[in-house]
Amino acid sequence: MYYPEPISKLIDSFTKLPGIGPKTAVRLAFFVLEMEEDDVLDFAKSLVNAKRELTHCSTCGHITDQDPCSICQDESRDQTLICVVQDPKDVIAMEKMREFGGKYHVLHGAISPMDGIGPEDINVESLINRLKDEGIEELILATNPNIEGEATAMYISRLVKPSGIRMTRIAHGLPVGGDLEYADEVTLSKALEGRREL
Structure with a gap:
């Protein structure tokens, strides 16, 4: 036309x-x-x-109009805790919750050999440098619950394990208000895996 x-x-x-x-x-x-x-x-x-x-924070990789970003500058946040996410949008989602009081590290992607994206193509090296310099006690891996996110979490886990830093993975499974009958096998499997005491 x-x-x-x-x-x-x-x-x-x-x-x-x-x-x-x-x-x-x-x-x-x-x-x-x-x-x-x-x-x-x-x-x-x-x-x-x-x-x-807008630019990326030189410390965590989040989008910002000042460097370092306001989250990295905030002294009241838990300096020993880093939550690793794939994208700046994930930081915004976490901040909306108002539950997390630590710092972030944005990878800007996930490992995906099918798409030609390897560990060197995402923001992993600066994460490892932060872990050496910042006195971090816990690393929360909050990558997406898909093949690429899981591969990325496993890769980071293997790199960090020798350092002795505590590593946790966000829970995956059924959403609140979801029905079992509509959940796929992977979601149900993750929900069972992540069960906890009542």
């Missing part, structure tokens, strides 16, 4: 976003055309500012 070049480019830009197919991209592009010009300029400015002003 023919579109004038400016809208065609806008549609192409939207299709580069994850989860946006061609139909949704067309809908979004035409929505933008209907917006007030000031709103469009604010939207474009927000995109550019996010890209220009």
Whole structure:
């Protein structure tokens, strides 16, 4: 279908976003055309500012507009506890919970040989350096409960074990409010494995 070049480019830009197919991209592009010009300029400015002003914390790897990030600077947090996550979005999810009082380390991915991603392609080396320097007593491995996340957790576990630092893995299993009949075998297996005393 023919579109004038400016809208065609806008549609192409939207299709580069994850989860946006061609139909949704067309809908979004035409929505933008209907917006007030000031709103469009604010939207474009927000995109550019996010890209220009955000960086990764040199300590933990989380996204930040200051280095080190506010979490790494916070002296009231437990300095002996690090939670290892795959992405900055995971830090945000953990912080929303308001239960975790330690620090984080963001890997920016997971080991996935099928995708050509090895340990050297994620933020593992700086984690090992932090463990040597920061007096860490416990490492919580909170990678995703899939093949890549499990492989990454196992790899880090093998690297860290000789140091004697306590390592734990977040529990996996049935979600609160979930039904047994709808759970797959892996989820049920993990739920049984992670059972605890009442």
